[in-house]
């Protein structure tokens with residue numbers, strides 16, 4: 316019994332205080348994809364390679380919209396790999412809990 320207590324005191328705490336304190340994702344972690352409107356040319360490459368088809372490109376009334384839904388994203392990184400302009404990047408962000416599906420949509424748009 317004393318041996319166990321002594322070992323525990325020597326080892327110290329091995330856990331972290333998440334979520335009370337933020338915890339950074341490790342290098343190379345694939346989290347929430349982010350869109351950069353200024354770089355996007357609306358080419359549609361990311362749309363065609365997304366395995367669960369959670370990226371859409373729509374054109375309506377002279378307005379183009381590129382949308383990502385984080386609901387079904389599997390964080391594979393294919394969109395980032397194929398984008399010729401670096402307009403989509405996976406981030407370190409992993410806290411994506413939400414009360415509505417709409418909160419999990421990211422959009423960028425253009426009027427032609």
Ligand code: SF4
Nearest residue numbers: 365388389391392394
């Ligand atoms: S990371 Fe993968 S699943 Fe998520 S939007 Fe990009 S291509 Fe689609």
Ligand code: SF4
Nearest residue numbers: 355356358359361398
């Ligand atoms: S994010 Fe990249 S691949 Fe996707 S439509 Fe824009 S420029 Fe094309």
